[in-house]
Amino acid sequence: MLDGRLPAGSRLPGSRALAESVGVSRNTVTHVYEVLSTEGYIEPNRQGTRVAALARPEPEDRTHPTPAVPARRTGRIRRSGPGAGTSLAFAPGVPAPAQFPLAAWRRSLDGVLRQGGTELLGYGPPQGEPALRTAVLRHLALARGMRCTPEQIVITSLRIGFLVLPEPLVDRAAPVVDELLRGGHRHEQLALAHFMESGQYSRHLARMRRLHRRRRDALRAALAEHFDVPHTVTGGDSGMHLTVRLPPTVPDRRLAAAARRHRMAPRPLSRHSLVPDSGHNGLVLGYGDTPESAFAPNLRRLADLVKELD
Structure with missing residues (x-):
């Protein structure tokens, strides 16, 4: 789809036919189609499933590489204005x-607090809660087709983000991660892990798209x-x-x-x-x-x- 071998509008085989042709269960094919639909790659309807129209970047001109912007030019950046309210x-x-599933998020928070109690108010592993790193790994595998290991994933506590480290950097980055990160917001990390594993996260993303x-x-x-x-x-x-x-x-x-x-x-x-x-x-x-x-x-x-x- 991305390289154009399946152009926009191409009709895809039904889940039963595709499952039989590649030798997997129909549930597997159905799940893959759901993920592709959520990500905007395909468009299912009553007439069948077709490849969506995807935006493709212009090919990079490697004969004339763009020079790096000098750091001094960042000083020209000006605030675009006061932050806009909703x-x-x-x-x-x-x-x-207003579209966020607040009730489901609250249930995830309440559940981890009941189970973990005040212990979750302290610091956890600097690289992030194992449950959340595993949930992120599964999300990346299903939604982005990325193959990585839990050791490559580092959770950042500020607003809860994550990094995927290149495999050769995992061991070298470990002391840096241990020194700079403190594994805070444990209850929120665990709640997000539950939120993702329960399917609420992917359903919310699909609704918002x-x-x-x-x-x-x-x-x-x-x-x-x-x-x-x-x-x-x-x-x-x-x-x-x-x-x-x-x-x-x-x-x-x-x-x-x-x-x-x-x-x-x-x-x-x-x-x-x-x-x-x-x-x-x-x-x-x-x-x-x-x-x-x-x-x-x-x-x-x-x-x-x-x-x-x-």
Whole structure:
């Protein structure tokens, strides 16, 4: 699928036929199809299962490698604005917290606290709780096709992230991990392990992907219908935002500041450029936590603000 040998729209065999042809159980094939569907690689419907349209990066030009950006240029990065709250429309990078299965997460937390008690308030293994490392390993194997060992996985306690170390670095990184990490948030790590192993995590991801695809498509349609300003729309293959490029005559930073006064939080595209006056002009519109019903009125207001800036 990724290299194009199965082009978009190709119909895949049914689970029974595929299971018989490769010599595995039908349940195995069904599970693989579910994972591929969750990840957006295939699209099942009543007429069958077909390969989804996948975005492919441009081939890398290795004859003219891009030089590394000098560290001094990082000093040109400026804050794009105050952090947007979830009550502001079009805030990029904001998910839909109301969609999180809070009751299931609370059950996971309560369960591990009942079982582990106050012992979980202390420090655990610096590289992370074994149960969570195993859960992450299984998730990576099913969702990403990655093959690794629990020893390669390191849990970072801040907001609970993880690293997958290259195998040759595992032993060399051990003293660094032991010194720098303290294995905190044990109850949250164990709760997340239970949350993942119970299937809640993958189901939540699947729900959010469907929600984001629906909102992305609705925002594209709303821009075409309600934003009567010359523009082009790019992005949408990843993340939770669309980029709306505007004519150079529209001052995107002034437009974003005016929008904030009307409870909207798009980011000016020019703020994301390391090179001043690079021609990157427009707005970054987030759709993660903005309901479809809010698209049309806010886009009409944005169009009015553009005209007011003339």
